[in-house]
Amino acid sequence: MYNLTPNKIGTLLKTQYSNMMEYRVEIALWAISGVIPFFMLNIWTNNGLNESLNISNIMLSRYFLSAFFVRQFSVVWVVFTFEEDALLGRISPYLIQPIHPFFRYFAQHIAEQITRFPFALIIAIFFFIFNPESLWSPSIGTIFISLISTFFSFLIQFLIQSIIACFCFWTEKASSFEKLIFIPTLFLSGLLAPVESFPEFVKSWVYFTPFPYLIDFPARILSENNVNIFSGLCVQIIWIILFFLIFIKVWSQGSKKFTAMGL
Amino acid sequence: MNIKKYFKVYKLFNYTSLSIELEYKVNIFIDLLTAIFGLSGSIFLLSIFFNNAKDIGGWSFEQALIIQAIYTILNGITNTWFSPNLTEIVKYIREGTLDFVLIKPIDSQFWVSFKRISPTGILEILLGIIVLIYCFYINDITLKVDSLFLLLLTLGCSISILYSLWFLISTTTIWFVKTWNATEVLRSFLYVGRFPLNSFSFPLRVFFSTVIPITFITAIPSEVILGISTFWKIILEILVSSIFIIASRRFWIYALRFYSSASS
Numbered sequence: 246m247y248n249l250t251p252n253k254i255g256t257l258l259k260t261q262y263s264n265m266m267e268y269r270v271e272i273a274l275w276a277i278s279g280v281i282p283f284f285m286l287n288i289w290t291n292n293g294l295n296e297s298l299n300i301s302n303i304m305l306s307r308y309f310l311s312a313f314f315v316r317q318f319s320v321v322w323v324v325f326t327f328e329e330d331a332l333l334g335r336i337s338p339y340l341i342q343p344i345h346p347f348f349r350y351f352a353q354h355i356a357e358q359i360t361r362f363p364f365a366l367i368i369a370i371f372f373f374i375f376n377p378e379s380l381w382s383p384s385i386g387t388i389f390i391s392l393i394s395t396f397f398s399f400l401i402q403f404l405i406q407s408i409i410a411c412f413c414f415w416t417e418k419a420s421s422f423e424k425l426i427f428i429p430t431l432f433l434s435g436l437l438a439p440v441e442s443f444p445e446f447v448k449s450w451v452y453f454t455p456f457p458y459l460i461d462f463p464a465r466i467l468s469e470n471n472v473n474i475f476s477g478l479c480v481q482i483i484w485i486i487l488f489f490l491i492f493i494k495v496w497s498q499g500s501k502k503f504t505a506m507g508l
Numbered sequence: 509m510n511i512k513k514y515f516k517v518y519k520l521f522n523y524t525s526l527s528i529e530l531e532y533k534v535n536i537f538i539d540l541l542t543a544i545f546g547l548s549g550s551i552f553l554l555s556i557f558f559n560n561a562k563d564i565g566g567w568s569f570e571q572a573l574i575i576q577a578i579y580t581i582l583n584g585i586t587n588t589w590f591s592p593n594l595t596e597i598v599k600y601i602r603e604g605t606l607d608f609v610l611i612k613p614i615d616s617q618f619w620v621s622f623k624r625i626s627p628t629g630i631l632e633i634l635l636g637i638i639v640l641i642y643c644f645y646i647n648d649i650t651l652k653v654d655s656l657f658l659l660l661l662t663l664g665c666s667i668s669i670l671y672s673l674w675f676l677i678s679t680t681t682i683w684f685v686k687t688w689n690a691t692e693v694l695r696s697f698l699y700v701g702r703f704p705l706n707s708f709s710f711p712l713r714v715f716f717s718t719v720i721p722i723t724f725i726t727a728i729p730s731e732v733i734l735g736i737s738t739f740w741k742i743i744l745e746i747l748v749s750s751i752f753i754i755a756s757r758r759f760w761i762y763a764l765r766f767y768s769s770a771s772s
Contacts, residue, residue, distance in 0.1 A: 270684070278692040284700050284712070291709045294560040421535040425542045432549035438556050447552075 253344060254352075261349075261356035269360055276364040279316055282309040283372065285437050298442055300470075305439075306379040307468035310372055311391070312436055315463045317365045318358050319399040323350045324423045327410035332417060340500070347407055347496075354403065383469060390474060391467035397481040398459045402430075404488035405455075411492070414499035429454070435461025455484045517614060518622055525592075525624045539628035547580055547635055550702055565706025570646050572704055574730045577640035579702045582666060582725060584632030586698075590671055592624040594678040594691065601681045604769050617760050621675060640733075649733060658732045662742060665749035666725040670698075672752035673720070675760070682763045694720075701726040721748055 265272065286309040289295050290302050300308070327350065330336050339346040373380050383391070405426065412419040431437065433447075433456035440451060440461040451457055458481050465472040529536070554576060558569040567575075597620050600606040609619050644651065651659070677690050684690075697720055705713055705723040716723045728745050731737035 274690055274693050278696040281696050281699055284708070287709055287712055288557065288564070288703060288707050292557070292561050292564050292707055294557055294564075297560045416532075416534060418532050418535055421532075421538045421542070425538055425545065428542060428545040428549050432552060437553055442556055442560070444556070444559060 249344065249348065253348075257349060257352035258356060261352045262359060265353070265356045265360040272357060272360050273364045275320075276317060276361055276368060279313060279320075280368065282313045282316070282436060285309060289438075294442075298439075300439070300441070303379050304468065304470060306376055307381060308439055308464055308470060310369060310379070311464035311467035312460050313372075314365060314369070314467065315391075315395050315398060315460050316436055317361060318395050319402055319459065319463075321354065321399065321402040321406045323347075323354070323403060324406045324410040324413075324420055326350060326353070327407075328413050328418065328420050331413040336503070340503070350407075351403065354399070358399075381469070383467060387466060387469060390478075391463050394458075394463040394466055394474075394478060394481060397478070397485060398463055401455055401481065401484050401488060402459060404485065404492050408488065408492050408495050411495040411499040414502045429456055430459060433457065434459040435464065458484065514614075514618065521623055522625050526627060529625075529627055536628055540631045543584075543628070543632040543635055547576075547632075547639070550576060550579075554702075565704040565708075567704040567706070570643065571730075571734060573639065574643045574647070574733055575704060575726050576702055577636050577643055578663075578666075578726045578729050580636030580639060581633050581663075582636075582670060582701075583698075584629040584634075584636055585667060586629070586670060586674070587632060588626055588629030589622070590674040591691070592626045593621050594674050596620070596624055597678045598681050598685075601767070602685060606767065607769055610764070610767075616764070617675075617757065621671070643733075647734070649735075651733070655732060655735060658737075658742065659729055662729045662732050662737075662745055665745045666729060668749040669721060669725055669752050672749075672756040675756045676752075679756070679760050679763045682767050698722055698725075721752075724748055 286306055289305055289309075295302065295305050327336075330339070336346065339349065406423060409419050409422045409426065412422060433440075433451055433454065435457060440448070440457045443451060458477060462472065462477045462481070466474060466477075551573070554569065554572055557564055558572075562568070564572060597606075600609060600620065606616075606620075609616050612619065643649075673694060674691070677694055680690065700708070700716060701722045705716065705727050708716065713723075724745050728737060728741055731741070
């Protein structure tokens, strides 16, 4: 249905990777801008806020480092690229190519994550230099499962943003929707405070939303805090399927509305 | 320098950019929602902190809320005046349209810093002021004329530091062309301005008050409101902000010597 061959995937990834390598300084800066979890960690441990939560300083610092990593590899910006392409009319040639345009954006994101990896690693090394006691080596199995759940988290966010990006077909400027969605992502995903620390009245409903599965869940796996891996992965898959179906629907409706611009 | 001319030009800038922004009316409504959710999100985060401790770095919840309000006001000012213009600078330089700015009989720094205005940040400023008034109420503060003067003075200094930080980073575009993400780094560092300086460990405190003077920006006005600021801190902030303003001006003039236009 989407006409995707291994050959095409390889070519897409290769061209996007060389494209991203050109902007490696920019990507390095982007990696640095993700250090907020470390500042939050500092507030938590420096004021002894974790004492009433039964999380030791070491486990908490592992949690925030893992949150940093998960965030680094689940950053999505497809709506901004799509909006620019739609406004400038670059979408038109993409639409007539025998491949779904979103595969191009997907390959961009994957290529950017590969470029970003060494920078994230350098930041982590600095983190361990300042906090040597929190150094740990997760088992291969843990790394593998947390990679999968991070990828699932990336997929959920990519699909949500792609749905928002499709709004461009109606309003031309969809990125303000993205800014709105980003607020709960920031505060409810566990990037700034572990979901465990939320007050009861929030905890009672937050697990019915996709947000805790974006950062908190993968970060807990990686940092070896106790978590129900099986049910978490199942919930992630359910969200992916749901958002995928919505995306298909919105895309087919929206692309019919498309009027070639900038020609 | 003809002040009158600059005022007239500034009015025209506002007129044109407002008519651009008002083309997308739905967006303004969504931005209002975003500002409200953003503020309630940060108050939520603050309440999580205070659930587990009585005070953070010696600040109670009611006092920390003042910092939050000041941050929201300053963030609104950034979103209204600084960030829309300074993302434009990147465009001017990439596309070579800075040429047209430089040949105009008007100061180029004035043009690139005040060309655009985004009304959505104004909603944030209003929200911040509402929270601040609420803070006066819950903290039992009655502002006297002299402390009001000091508050406005320190806020003015904070705004100058913020502007200079944004402008300094944007100026580096002349060499690096794409500094879009450098402003993201600044944005994420500015984020710590929401919390009391004393809540961080000593090395970070030194970092946030020397390398990037983030804490000057929100801490000193909040301390002035609470009446716990010392005289030397206010003098220091005035000093730091004037150094930053002069540095940003000098750096812009220096950087322009390296501007080599885009392919033409």
